[in-house]
Amino acid sequence: MAAVDPGSILAGGVPVGGNLKSYAYLFEGLTVQRVLVVTAVCAAATASVVWLFLNTYRDLLVSALCVGYASMVLFTMAGNIRQKRVPREVMQVGAIVIGSFVGTVVAGLVKGRDLRQMFAERLFGVLITMGLGIGFGCVVVAAYILREKHARDQALHHAAESERHQLAKNLLEAKLALMQAQIEPHFLFNTLANVQHLVENNPPEASRMLESLIQYLRAAMPQMREAYTNLGRELDMARAFLDIHKVRMGPRLAYAIDVPEPLKGRSFPPMMLITLVENAVKHGIDPCCEAGSITIRAAEDEGKLRVSVEDTGEGIKPKQGGGVGLANIRERLKALYGVSAKLVIEERAPHGVIASIEVPTGSAA
């Protein structure tokens, strides 16, 4: 996902300055377009009911516009106000009712009528004006709410769509990252230097080490990496790598692999286990001068396959770099399995690290 610059999102900036301005958000959405729509609806509504009244069209239109504008303003404010107790729709309908009353009163004032007389003698007419206001208002509001809901659904649909695209993109990036992971030249040349010595002094051992190196390279060469692999093959690669390091580091390194036979056929994403094992050697055992051991374990539980690499090394210091490897594993797990896979790093007592990967079994890796 592209990084988002927070500054650019908040176009227009945070409202600053006086108190009045800070309430401006209440009127958000009160656009010219909205005023025109309300005007048009009032004109049309007046035309459609004018035959019911003795009043002229103009007189009725003034009442309708007063009711319409008052309802519009209150409706907008009801939509924007920040409160959680009452549902927004209820607030908005309430705004229409109050708006109709306020509008009727304003219409009376505009026409220069005596309000007391208006309510006492012409109550029936007033009620009809208000009733029509509320009726039309509710129809308009219902249409508005439906349209808003449609827009929301549309936005949700778009969001889902773009998320799908993002996942596809992540998957592609994960594949690329996998292809680009390098074999460290340092590892290769040091191993060859060991082989060089063994060829002269211990040929059988040299041949075993070469075999391990070949097996490791077969799995690690980007061109030879397989898109699909299983836990057994990843373990073979890890074993080859550890065998090489056992020769190189001598008594400083011991390792064990404790994985039940049936689990070796389970599908497992490539190059993840080896990254954990490399970290265990490079950041766990190698930096500490004493001897240490690495144990690889796997277990299946409730549809999850959990593979862990435990080392008895130095452990991780809070300010020590985490390395690209772990971030890469996390990204790839997310792209392959979404939230149903995870990488967890834990401290081992009394010292060392346990890194484990959990993936759902049965799904393609």
Next chain:
Amino acid sequence: MSAIAAVIADDEPLLRAQLRSRLARVWPELAVVHEMENGRDVDKVLDEHEPQLFFLDIHMPGVNGLEAARAIGDRAHVVFVTAFDQYAVEAFEQGAIDYVLKPFNEERLALTCARLKDRIGERPPGLDELVERLAARIAPQAPGAEHLRWIKASVGSNVRLIPIEEVLFFQSDEKYTRVVTCESEVLIRKPIRELLEELDPGRFWQIHRATIVNVDHIASVRRGLKDQAEISLRDHPETLVVSRAFTHRFKQM
């Protein structure tokens, strides 16, 4: 001419043996008087064995070859041994310093030894400047190395290590600080105030007295009530309030 005393330092036993046997062939008068697994105790070795020459592997656990060379100073000649270091080799070429590549090439080793034989009677050159330059190139201080990279949190009886880039935000919650990631949420005891001092200020912004957010995970920022703003995060439903004092960071640049 008396035998020249040399020390070999390499963390891999077979490679020490390999260098020793190769040296015996190309420079029989050289006596390897001591072997080291890393660059520790250089002073003691200098006192006990009085070597004129050190073969130092650059990458060793504990004290590495460069640190050892720094400790040796001009008390002995130094030859660096390395498997592969583009930068190191470049620096060696420029600085006329002696080095040997692994796996060993006998002709190349013989050439280095011939040069050393000529030079061994002279006072060892001060390598300080070159060693500093090498150290800077081989193990450059990663930017932000002084910042917090892992959060340690107790989860049940285990101590979970959370990489800092996974953290969406920190929020104080009475006695504790909530650490929220995409996948989980944990509590730590370190207060916001202390975290602020240790976190990378480019990535972690304080947005509220009680909240620090990881800007890499911000999805959008909206204007809110009064002079506040509201942050939505990627992959997380919670929204965060930016209080008035911190909104300036989100204004258009």
